Amino acid sequence: MKKLMMLALSFSLLLAGCAPNFNKQEEVVQEDMNETDKAIIPNYKISDKYYRTLLPFKPSESRGLVVNNISTKYDINEFETGLMRVAQNAFDPDKYLFQEGQYLKKDTIRSWLNRKFTEEQLKEQKLKAEDNIGLNPIIADGGNIDKNNEKSPIYLAHILEHNYLVKNNEDKAVLGGVVIGLAMNSVHYYQKEAYGATYETKIDHDVLEREGKKMADEVLRRVRQIKGLKDVPITIALFKQESRTSVVPGSFFAYANASKGSSELGGWEEINEKYVLFPSNEAEKNHRDDLTAFLNFKQDVEKYFPNFNGVIGKAFYAHDQLQEVNIDIPIQFYGKAEGIGFTQYVTGLVVKHFPEYISVQVNISSVNGPEALVVRKADQSEPFVHIYQ
Numbered sequence: 247m248k249k250l251m252m253l254a255l256s257f258s259l260l261l262a263g264c265a266p267n268f269n270k271q272e273e274v275v276q277e278d279m280n281e282t283d284k285a286i287i288p289n290y291k292i293s294d295k296y297y298r299t300l301l302p303f304k305p306s307e308s309r310g311l312v313v314n315n316i317s318t319k320y321d322i323n324e325f326e327t328g329l330m331r332v333a334q335n336a337f338d339p340d341k342y343l344f345q346e347g348q349y350l351k352k353d354t355i356r357s358w359l360n361r362k363f364t365e366e367q368l369k370e371q372k373l374k375a376e377d378n379i380g381l382n383p384i385i386a387d388g389g390n391i392d393k394n395n396e397k398s399p400i401y402l403a404h405i406l407e408h409n410y411l412v413k414n415n416e417d418k419a420v421l422g423g424v425v426i427g428l429a430m431n432s433v434h435y436y437q438k439e440a441y442g443a444t445y446e447t448k449i450d451h452d453v454l455e456r457e458g459k460k461m462a463d464e465v466l467r468r469v470r471q472i473k474g475l476k477d478v479p480i481t482i483a484l485f486k487q488e489s490r491t492s493v494v495p496g497s498f499f500a501y502a503n504a505s506k507g508s509s510e511l512g513g514w515e516e517i518n519e520k521y522v523l524f525p526s527n528e529a530e531k532n533h534r535d536d537l538t539a540f541l542n543f544k545q546d547v548e549k550y551f552p553n554f555n556g557v558i559g560k561a562f563y564a565h566d567q568l569q570e571v572n573i574d575i576p577i578q579f580y581g582k583a584e585g586i587g588f589t590q591y592v593t594g595l596v597v598k599h600f601p602e603y604i605s606v607q608v609n610i611s612s613v614n615g616p617e618a619l620v621v622r623k624a625d626q627s628e629p630f631v632h633i634y635q
Contacts, residue, residue, distance in 0.1 A: 278309070305346055307347075311404065320494060332425060348407070348409055349472050362380050383398055396438065408424070423480065425481045428485065430458050430486050432486050459502075479504065485498045494521040498519060518565045521560055525540070557574075568604050571606050575592070585618060592610065594621055602624070605622065619632045
């Protein structure tokens, strides 16, 4: 008995030594353009692809604008998380700390998102010439600001700033770089008369890219004039958001860097990422093998519930290679035991139909809300399963 207790104690100490120390935190001094504060760097990071965030959390002054300016919740999430992926090209997550943008104010972003105005429009809006700093184009043919803009798309939908801090030799967290995302519209919505019907037309990608790069040059020039941003490295990335009715998000398609103190962007780098809906015509045309695996999974799910066809997948591709699939299965359950049994069945289907080199996440829900989550990360043979209580 005594030996058994000693063995248990030794095993407990071993586990304690291997477990991450969630309480160990690092204190630094954070200096920004207005004040000096003490801040905490959390010791634990949940993934290599995420940045640690200084505590206490400092929200951006432009917080909340993204909800009004970006069309869907899918684009809102991808615009922010995708910008963090872009940041990793210049700022190592092991060395840099994330902070929401502190330099571009809400009124500044709003004014930059405006159209350019003619002299007559400035008078109508009761604005001064120095307020004419919108990045979107003037209404063609002198049309009214609120209507007749069929030929004058709004290209730029939103501007998002992220700050990346680094600890120096004096234990101070200082600004190490800035990443700015420009969200571009892939669809132009317009009205032929005030309060009339809304029409839409797709914006050609080449046009969007050309206009986005022109705007990026101007944004960099302006940002360099902001106190605190004159000498830091700056990255600007272009994001193409999807239509208002899309159930998959858009993606970043290009980025460029400006070195310390430079007011010119270097060469543009292409970002080969996209989201594809399963099933869809695009998936059938360009990703038939991946779609076949999904359809076989879907077919087996439907065997469990006859006359059910609600399985939808969102696939993420990088460099034309499938990286992950997120699957939603809305089901009407009649008991918890039925939900548990179905979840076990779906977990087996994930292992059966999808290769281990891609990540798969399955969200099972009912009218009562989330029921279960199945996650299998890339290169893991056993999925993680959680049943919501």
